[in-house]
Each structure stands twice: as structure tokens, then as C-alpha cells.
Amino acid sequence: MLAGIPLLIIPFILFNAGLAGLFGAGPASDPWSIEVVSLTMMSGGVFSLSLGDLLVVVALLLFFVEIVKATRTTSASVVDHLLSTFVFVAFLVEFLLVRAAAHSVFFILMVIALLDVLAGFSVSLRSAHRDVTFGRE
Numbered sequence: 709m710l711a712g713i714p715l716l717i718i719p720f721i722l723f724n725a726g727l728a729g730l731f732g733a734g735p736a737s738d739p740w741s742i743e744v745v746s747l748t749m750m751s752g753g754v755f756s757l758s759l760g761d762l763l764v765v766v767a768l769l770l771f772f773v774e775i776v777k778a779t780r781t782t783s784a785s786v787v788d789h790l791l792s793t794f795v796f797v798a799f800l801v802e803f804l805l806v807r808a809a810a811h812s813v814f815f816i817l818m819v820i821a822l823l824d825v826l827a828g829f830s831v832s833l834r835s836a837h838r839d840v841t842f843g844r845e
Contacts, residue, residue: 712784714792715774716821719767720799723817726759727808740813760813767820774824778831789828796821 726739740760747755777788799818802809 712788712791714788714795714824715770716767716792716817716824717795718770719763719817720795720821722763722766723809723814724802726763738811740811760811763813764816764820767817771820771824775827775831778828781832785832789825789832792821792828793825796825 729739740758740763742759743756744759744762745755745757749755774792778785796818799814799821803814803818
């Protein structure tokens with residue numbers, strides 16, 4: 709049942725929760741610039757990870773899981789691709805119509821959702837092509 713749910717809905721919900729002020733920043737400030745980790749490297753440089761960077765990393769990990777899910781050739785995968793398309797459309801509509809969504813983190817998440825739709829259909833078509841054999845070999 710949960711395998712049919714597009715996982716990229718999670719970063720979409722988390723981004724909107726951050727805009728609502730659920731991550732410690734007020735609605736007027738930018739919650740995605742909050743520093744989560746800061747490490748001094750052996751080279752002397754400082755590595756810092758913001759909440760927005762962390763959200764993009766989570767989205768990329770979920771994108772990987774979505775690509776693996778796309779290799780299934782069941783009827784549930786068609787529904788999963790359809791729902792992934794709806795998630796991308798939700799990203800696109802919010803990006804175009806909501807002022808607070810005009811953010812680089814949201815744009816990157818939207819591009820990941822687009823790649824999920826394109827790669828999901830491409831991988832599924834390629835997998836389905838291999839499942840069908842024409843003639844003798």
C-alpha cells in the first residue's frame with residue numbers, strides 16, 4: 709500500500725511546514741538558512757549544512773528510492789507514476805503562485821520531482837520493454 713505513494717510528497721510537506729514556522733523560525737524569516745551542522749575540517753575550512761541543504765539531501769535519497777520503485781512492472785507502478793506527476797504539478801503550481809515558494813530550495817525540490825516523473829516513466833518503459841519478447845532468439 710505504501711509502495712504506491714510517491715515519496716517526494718515528504719519534502720513538499722516539510723517545505724510547507726517550514727514556511728509555517730514549525731522548525732523554530734518565524735513565518736517572516738527564512739527557515740531554510742538555519743544552520744544544522746558546522747564542522748571544522750582537517751584542512752581548516754568550515755563545512756556548514758543548512759536546513760535547506762539537508763532537505764535537498766533527503767529529497768535526493770527519496771528520489772533514489774523512487775527510481776528503484778520505478779523498475780517494478782506491476783499495475784501499481786502506473787498509479788505511482790500518476791501520483792508522482794500530481795506531486796510535480798503541485799510543486800509547479802505552488803512555485804508559480806505562492807510568494808514564499810520562490811526559493812532556491814523549493815526550485816531544486818521541484819526539479820527533483822520533475823526528474824522523478826521523467827525518469828520513472830523512462831525506467832518503467834525500458835523495464836516493460838525487456839519483459840516483452842518478440843520472436844525467437
